[in-house]
Structure formats: structure tokens, C-alpha cells
Amino acid sequence: xxxxxxxDLLIGTLQTTGFMYANWKHIVMWxxxxxxxxxxxxxxxxxxxxLPIGFGIFLVNFPNTPLFGYTEGHPQLLQFFYKYGIIWxxxxxxxxxxxxxxxxxxxxxxxxxxxxxGAGAQLGxxxxxxxxxxxxxxxxxxxxxxxxxxxxxPTTIYLTARLAPHLLSANTLAAYSYMSMVPLIQPPIMRLMxxxxxxLIKMSILRPVSKKEKILYPLICGGIIALLVPAxxxxxxxxxxxxxxxxxxxxxxxxxxxxxxxxxxxTILLGISVGASMQAEVFLSYKPLMVFGLGxxxxxxxxxxGILTVKVINMFVKHKINPIIGISGVSAIPMSPRVAxxxxxxxxxxxxxxxxxxxxCLAGSIxxxxxxxxxxxxxx
Amino acid sequence: MKKIMVCLIITxxxxxxxxxxxxxxxxxxxxxxxAVQAAQAEPTKETQAAPAAGGETSHKARKVTGPVDSSxxxxxxxxxxxxxxxxxxxxxxxxSGRLAIEYNKPYKEVLVWYQDALKNYPDxxxxxxxxxxxxxxxxxxxxxxxxxxxxGGPNTTVTIVKDNWTWIMATLLIRFTGVFVVLxxxxxxxxxxTTIVLRAIKSEEKKKPAAAGA
Numbered sequence: 001x002x003x004x005x006x007x008d009l010l011i012g013t014l015q016t017t018g019f020m021y022a023n024w025k026h027i028v029m030w031x032x033x034x035x036x037x038x039x040x041x042x043x044x045x046x047x048x049x050x051l052p053i054g055f056g057i058f059l060v061n062f063p064n065t066p067l068f069g070y071t072e073g074h075p076q077l078l079q080f081f082y083k084y085g086i087i088w089x090x091x092x093x094x095x096x097x098x099x100x101x102x103x104x105x106x107x108x109x110x111x112x113x114x115x116x117x118g119a120g121a122q123l124g125x126x127x128x129x130x131x132x133x134x135x136x137x138x139x140x141x142x143x144x145x146x147x148x149x150x151x152x153x154p155t156t157i158y159l160t161a162r163l164a165p166h167l168l169s170a171n172t173l174a175a176y177s178y179m180s181m182v183p184l185i186q187p188p189i190m191r192l193m194x195x196x197x198x199x200l201i202k203m204s205i206l207r208p209v210s211k212k213e214k215i216l217y218p219l220i221c222g223g224i225i226a227l228l229v230p231a232x233x234x235x236x237x238x239x240x241x242x243x244x245x246x247x248x249x250x251x252x253x254x255x256x257x258x259x260x261x262x263x264x265x266x267t268i269l270l271g272i273s274v275g276a277s278m279q280a281e282v283f284l285s286y287k288p289l290m291v292f293g294l295g296x297x298x299x300x301x302x303x304x305x306g307i308l309t310v311k312v313i314n315m316f317v318k319h320k321i322n323p324i325i326g327i328s329g330v331s332a333i334p335m336s337p338r339v340a341x342x343x344x345x346x347x348x349x350x351x352x353x354x355x356x357x358x359x360x361c362l363a364g365s366i367x368x369x370x371x372x373x374x375x376x377x378x379x380x
Numbered sequence: 381m382k383k384i385m386v387c388l389i390i391t392x393x394x395x396x397x398x399x400x401x402x403x404x405x406x407x408x409x410x411x412x413x414x415a416v417q418a419a420q421a422e423p424t425k426e427t428q429a430a431p432a433a434g435g436e437t438s439h440k441a442r443k444v445t446g447p448v449d450s451s452x453x454x455x456x457x458x459x460x461x462x463x464x465x466x467x468x469x470x471x472x473x474x475x476s477g478r479l480a481i482e483y484n485k486p487y488k489e490v491l492v493w494y495q496d497a498l499k500n501y502p503d504x505x506x507x508x509x510x511x512x513x514x515x516x517x518x519x520x521x522x523x524x525x526x527x528x529x530x531x532g533g534p535n536t537t538v539t540i541v542k543d544n545w546t547w548i549m550a551t552l553l554i555r556f557t558g559v560f561v562v563l564x565x566x567x568x569x570x571x572x573x574t575t576i577v578l579r580a581i582k583s584e585e586k587k588k589p590a591a592a593g594a
Contacts, residue, residue, distance in 0.1 A: 374555035
């Protein structure tokens with residue numbers, strides 16, 4: 001064996017490794033991946049999502065790894081999950097099915113006034129849309145960034161996959177990041193926009209809701225959304241289907257599976273696919289980075305929109321609503337209602353806001369797809 | 381908590397400043413480009429390749445590269461804000477955000493020309509209204525719409541409208557109100573169904589003691 005042959009062999013072997021192709025962008029992405037893993041493992045911040053997302057980022061940002069590309073026209077492993085799960089919009093719809101199986105709409109049925117808070121909290125979606133256009137985004141990109149403020153991960157994925165797929169990873173990550181930061185972001189806004197007297201407003205206990213009402217709800221809600229905003233029926237249809245399975249009580253096995261093991265599997269696929277889509281070449285540009293800034297603004301305005309709506313409602317009703325509940329108009333279940341409950345009890349330990357806030361949050365989970373449907377209607 | 385909030389705000393500000401430093405807003409960029417321009421540059425390799433690409437390949441390319449500017453994919457010739465201009469017209473009214481051109485040609489001929497010119501632009505949406513064909517841009521171009529008016533007879537007027545805030549704000553207001561309307565309708569129907577169900581339950585409860593008494 002000549003020296004040249006040995007040299008060629010060594011160079012050839014070296015070229016199959018990742019060393020030859022790694023650059024600073026990969027190192028930055030490893031850092032981001034490790035940061036997410038740190039937040040999930042050490043800080044226990046939304047570990048169900050941040051752990052797979054973080055590891056997905058970490059995995060795909062090693063050069064030459066056959067994970068997120070195509071081999072002879074066939075999608076590689078994570079590309080396969082991403083393409084058929086997210087681009088084909090299967091995962092967001094299945095998440096809504098699972099959520100429907102886990103959601104009790106009782107608090108919203110008992111106090112349907114909360115629906116208005118869910119609508120008001122979509123203010124940020126539309127305000128950010130305008131701000132995003134000002135910063136040089138296209139109308140479709142602006143619409144996909146705007147929906148982040150609704151704090152509704154599946155809806156964000158659904159809308160972005162349709163309107164601006166190149167922003168999918170950034171938007172999804174921003175949506176889930178701000179959902180996990182609800183206890184940090186929402187209380188300062190609430191304190192800024194309310195006075196002590198308002199925060200002390202005592203809420204009465206909600207009436208019990210009968211099983212018949214709960215069974216009727218997915219049919220009524222599904223029917224109305226199908227008539228008014230048909231574009232979001234893949235999401236809302238699955239949501240209401242899951243809820244009907246739960247409330248009917250006749251398919252307990254299916255409900256348990258859809259709300260439990262299936263949700264776990266979907267969450268794993270979602271997390272790792274979203275993480276994998278954050279490749280250095282795509283992610284390290286100005287637009288995905290700006291999405292984080294705009295997403296925060298969006299979330300802040302949505303929270304403020306919920307509080308403002310409560311204040312407007314209070315001008316017209318006899319029994320005032322505690323404006324702390326307004327922060328739950330975004331659909332960050334169950335984090336936002338928990339925050340409302342904790343802060344409500346700080347001012348009045350006898351005040352139980354949890355179920356009212358859950359009602360507002362459930363309204364947000366309908367308002368957010370409704371807003372997405374309105375935006376989709378602009379383009380389809 | 382305060383420290384985290386401060387760090388978060390600083391990070392976001394730095395990111396925004398970084399982003400703003402890289403790219404100036406589209407509106408400002410285009411402020412000085414409102415004159416009718418003749419497209420002089422030869423089409424780039426990507427532009428030439430775009431029409432040939434089809435199916436999944438082109439779909440994938442769009443996902444990676446993001447929105448397309450119509451000026452990159454329309455045929456060589458006169459443009460205004462990246463919108464194609466059919467030759468042979470007489471320039472009518474011209475304002476900062478609008479350009480009207482009159483043609484001594486039938487509506488169908490003008491329409492076919494514009495459809496052909498925009499065939500490689502994926503973000504053009506056609507709305508066939510009674511009085512005009514409204515071609516709306518939903519991508520990354522600087523024009524908002526091309527209106528081809530059916531003036532009747534041999535004359536046709538084409539109006540190119542720049543992206544404008546009136547449209548953006550109006551459409552947003554309508555859609556935000558739309559969300560309220562959707563949830564208000566749901567509220568009304570929930571109230572109706574609740575009333576009906578509660579009445580039914582009450583009447584059932586009344587019947588039960590009566591039946592037990594009998």
C-alpha cells in the first residue's frame with residue numbers, strides 16, 4: 001500500500017466525519033439546544049416540549065447527519081416526522097383531539113360571558129400583525145407571527161405551516177416558550193393595568209353544569225365554528241370530537257388513549273420535529289430571531305387585551321368580574337388560570353378565581369383558532 | 381424574577397436592534413422607487429429555473445427561501461413596484477401609491493396578458509368581480525393589487541395599487557371584530573341551549589316527586 005493510498009484513505013475517512021464541515025453556526029445551535037435541555041432538565045421548564053425540542057436542535061446541527069434531509073428522494077427520519085406530521089398538519093389536529101379528551105368545558109358553559117374575554121385577548125394577534133408588516137415581513141409571514149400571542153401551540157403550527165412554512169420552527173418555539181413563561185410575563189402586566197380595588201373583586205362560585213349541557217356543547221360549538229370559520233375545522237373539529245368522546249362517557253377506552261398515550265407520542269414527534277427544523281442555515285437569520293421579539297410583544301398585548309375586555313364588560317354589568325381573570329384570555333392552559341388563582345389569592349385569600357379563569361382560558365382556546373381562521377380566510 | 385425580566389427585555393431589545401440593523405423596512409426601502417421602471421437586469425439563474433421547477437421541488441424551494449418578489453419571476457419588460465406593465469398603454473393618473481394605465485384593447489386581451497405575465501408568481505390571488513378582475517398580492521411584492529377594469533367597448537384600464545395601510549388596518553379591524561362575532565354567536569347559542577336544558581331538567585325533577593307521590 002503506497003503512501004498516497006494511505007493518505008487518500010485517511011482523507012476519505014476524515015471527510016465522512018462531521019469535523020470537516022462544522023462551522024460557528026453549528027456551535028451556536030448546539031448552545032441553543034443545550035440551553036433548552038438545561039431549561040427542561042434543571043429548571044423543569046415545560047420539559048415535555050423543551051427536552052425533545054432541545055435534543056432535536058442538538059441532533060440536526062451536526063454536519064453530515066442523515067436526519068433532516070432527503071436520501072435519494074426519500075425523507076430521512078426526522079424529515080419524515082416533520083413532513084407528514086407538521087407540514088401535512090396531522091400533529092396539530094391530533095393534539096387538539098387529545099386536548100378535547102382532556103378538557104372540561106364546564107367553567108365556560110357555566111359562565112359563557114367569558115367567551116368575550118377569549119375574543120378580546122386576540123387583540124395582540126392583530127396588533128402584532130401590523131407591527132410585523134412595519135418591520136418588513138410579508139402579509140402572510142405577519143399573520144403567522146401574529147398568532148403566537150394566542151399562546152396556542154397547535155394553532156400556531158397549523159397557521160404557519162400554511163402561510164409561512166419557513167418560519168415554522170421559530171414561530172412554534174416562540175409560542176411554546178412564551179407559554180412556559182406565563183408566570184413571568186403576565187403578572188407585571190396585570191399589576192400595571194389594574195388597581196388594588198379591582199383585584200379584590202370577589203367572584204361567586206360557578207353553578208354545576210349538567211352532563212346534557214356538556215354533551216351538547218361540542219355539537220353547538222363545532223357547528224357554529226364550521227359555519228362561521230370553516231378554515232379551522234380540522235383543528236376545531238378534532239377538538240370538539242375529542243370533547244364529545246369525553247363527555248359522552250361511552251368510549252372511555254378511546255378517550256383515555258387519545259388523551260394519554262397518543263398525546264405523549266404526538267408530543268414526542270412534535271418536539272423532536274420542531275427542534276430538528278431549527279437547522280443553523282435556516283434559523284440563524286434575522287427573521288426567525290425577530291419572531292421572538294415580536295412574539296413577546298404579541299403575548300403582552302394579548303394579555304392586556306384580555307384585561308381591557310374585562311374592564312369594558314365591567315362597565316356594563318352589575319356583577320363585576322375580577323380583571324385578573326383577563327390574563328387567562330390567552331389559551332395557555334393550565335398555566336395562565338393557575339397564575340390568576342395565585343395572584344387572586346394574594347390579594348384576597350377567600351377569592352377563588354381558578355374556575356373563572358379556566359372559563360376565560362377555554363374561551364381563548366376557541367378564540368385563537370377563530371382568529372387563525374379569520375387570517376386564513378384572507379389568503380384562501 | 382425582576383432580574384429574569386430585565387434580562388429578557390435586554391435580550392429582546394438587542395435582537396430587535398440587530399434585526400433592524402440588517403434589514404430596513406420594506407416601506408422605507410421602496411419610498412424612492414415609485415417611478416415606472418424598465419426592467420433592465422437579465423433574469424437570474426434562480427428566476428430562469430423557477431418556471432421549470434414544479435411539484436414538490438418548487439414547493440420545497442418556497443419553504444426554504446420564503447416569499448418571492450414578483451419582480452423576480454415576471455417576464456422582462458416595464459414594471460412598477462415589481463408589477464408587470466403591459467406595453468402599448470397610455471399612462472393615466474399617477475399618484476404616489478397608484479398608477480393607472482389606459483389601453484385601447486379589449487378587456488380579455490389585457491387580462492390574458494396579465495395572467496400570462498404572473499403565471500410564475502405563486503402569491504397572486506384572482507378575484508373576478510363584476511366590474512373588474514382584482515389581482516391581489518399575498519407575497520413579498522411591493523404592489524398590493526392590479527385592477528383590470530371592464531370599462532366596456534375596446535378600452536381597458538389597468539390600475540396598480542401600492543401596499544397601503546388603509547387596507548391593512550381595515551382588514552384587521554374587520555377580522556378582529558369577526559372573532560368577537562364568532563364568539564358572540566357561540567355565547568348566544570350557549571345561552572339558548574343552557575336555558576332549554578335547565579328547563580328540561582327542572583320539569584323532569586318536578587315530575588319525579590309527583591310520580592313518587594302517586
